[in-house]
Amino acid sequence: MMVRYEIGDIVKMKKTHPCGSDQWEITRTGIDFKMKCMGCGHHVMIPRPKFEKAVKEILQHKESES
Template sequence: MDNKDFNLGDIVQMKKDHPCKKSQYFKIVRMGADIKIKCEGCGAVIMMPRHEFAKKLKKIIERSED
């Protein structure tokens, strides 16, 4: 997956689901050197380096409207 094809507000699916088991989708809420994603099921926020995020990203479910 190309590092440049995700944007702020996109809904993404990661390779592993969140342990809450309510949702497998996350919303990108912050971008920079680190990426912050929020679980759509329980609202938990996870922060990880951009290169780690790109490696764990499975696919983009919904693009944000700009």
């Protein structure tokens, strides 16, 4: 089963960021994912395969705009 990740989703990663947070907001999707740390606001870009291995769970889906 393929999981759909969308901009605005909050995900929990397997490893924690040096600031202590393990929650990230997705700000860009595609071949690479751009994410913002919910603890300190740091932005990182990682390739899709590495991102998909590192995600533990989706904590919050983006609110629908209907």
